[in-house]
Amino acid sequence: GAVVSQHPSRVICKSGTSVKIECRSLDFQATTMFWYRQFPKQSLMLMATSNEGSKATYEQGVEKDKFLINHASLTLSTLTVTSAHPEDSSFYICSASSSGYGGERTGNTIYFGEGSWLTVV
Amino acid sequence: KNQVEQSPQSLIILEGKNCTLQCNYTVSPFSNLRWYKQDTGRGPVSLTIMTFSENTKSNGRYTATLDADTKQSSLHITASQLSDSASYICVVQYSSASKIIFGSGTRLSIRP
Numbered sequence: 001g002a003v004v005s006q007h008p009s010r011v012i013c014k015s016g017t018s019v020k021i022e023c024r025s026l027d028f029q030a031t032t033m034f035w036y037r038q039f040p041k042q043s044l045m046l047m048a049t050s051n052e053g054s055k056a057t058y059e060q061g062v063e064k065d066k067f068l069i070n071h072a073s074l075t076l077s078t079l080t081v082t083s084a085h086p087e088d089s090s091f092y093i094c095s096a097s098s099s100g101y102g103g104e105r106t107g108n109t110i111y112f113g114e115g116s117w118l119t120v121v
Numbered sequence: 122k123n124q125v126e127q128s129p130q131s132l133i134i135l136e137g138k139n140c141t142l143q144c145n146y147t148v149s150p151f152s153n154l155r156w157y158k159q160d161t162g163r164g165p166v167s168l169t170i171m172t173f174s175e176n177t178k179s180n181g182r183y184t185a186t187l188d189a190d191t192k193q194s195s196l197h198i199t200a201s202q203l204s205d206s207a208s209y210i211c212v213v214q215y216s217s218a219s220k221i222i223f224g225s226g227t228r229l230s231i232r233p
Contacts, residue, residue: 034221043210043225044165093164110155110221112164
């Protein structure tokens with residue numbers, strides 16, 4: 001079945017540095033990818049919608065200059081947390097949407113990555 | 122305002138018992154409703170997907186129902202197992218599936 005891969009699964013970085021998280025769709029083309037962050041015991045919070053070849057659409061309250069999203073190909077989207085601070089420490093998850101994968105009648109199918117734990121020290 | 126609300130927020134049941142989780146939504150135009158299971162520290166895994174015309178969908182011990190008229194969905198877990206302990210998230214897509222809203226989830230704990 002379809003798989004979405006995230007890398008790295010865990011990363012520790014120093015305050016003030018930037019860190020990049022990759023999201024890859026391994027066996028399907030993802031026209032749309034979503035990025036979320038999740039704090040402990042809380043729900044997923046959508047940060048932005050990434051469309052291949054165009055600028056990402058950010059949710060209200062999410063700083064686009066802080067969280068840079070690039071969706072350069074149909075299989076790869078990246079999230080770069082710039083000038084990271086300890087409050088950016090969180091669980092970041094991506095999901096990828098295919099068009100009619102597997103012939104399902106239920107519209108675009110969404111698959112989630114395994115998530116990336118970011119700790120800023 | 123487009124919203125997805127889940128209840129209860131958390132639930133503890135004994136192993137072997139059944140339980141039902143609720144999801145109410147107010148999005149329009151509706152495209153599909155999904156239930157996901159998320160283990161702590163892992164990405165969500167799809168359990169069921171239902172469109173407007175589908176009112177029930179099963180996946181093993183998980184059975185989801187959808188009432189598009191009342192905009193309510195439920196996820197019923199039968200004969201619970203310890204491995205069912207997780208967060209269960211209701212997700213609704215709308216506007217021709219171009220938009221998505223997540224419920225806040227129900228944290229389910231199964232006790233031996």
